[in-house]
Amino acid sequence: MLPQDPNILLSYVNTKLRDEYPSLTALCEDLGADQSSLCRTLAGLDYRYDPVYNQFI
Numbered sequence: 302m303l304p305q306d307p308n309i310l311l312s313y314v315n316t317k318l319r320d321e322y323p324s325l326t327a328l329c330e331d332l333g334a335d336q337s338s339l340c341r342t343l344a345g346l347d348y349r350y351d352p353v354y355n356q357f358i
Contacts, residue, residue: 303332303339307342307345307346308346310342310343311346311348311357314328314343314357315356317332318357319356324355325339325340325350325352325355343357
């Protein structure tokens with residue numbers, strides 16, 4: 302289960318992307334997360350996924 306607090310979610314997802322997953326798609330598939338919902342939540346903090354860096358920046 303992903304953290305509900307957007308700030309904690311950002312840190313959690315970026316750590317997972319850095320340490321364990323080659324892409325956001327792989328992370329979402331493995332964790333059973335809705336990629337669109339995740340991106341919308343983090344967009345609310347002004348973060349967007351950058352596939353070049355494999356991070357929300």
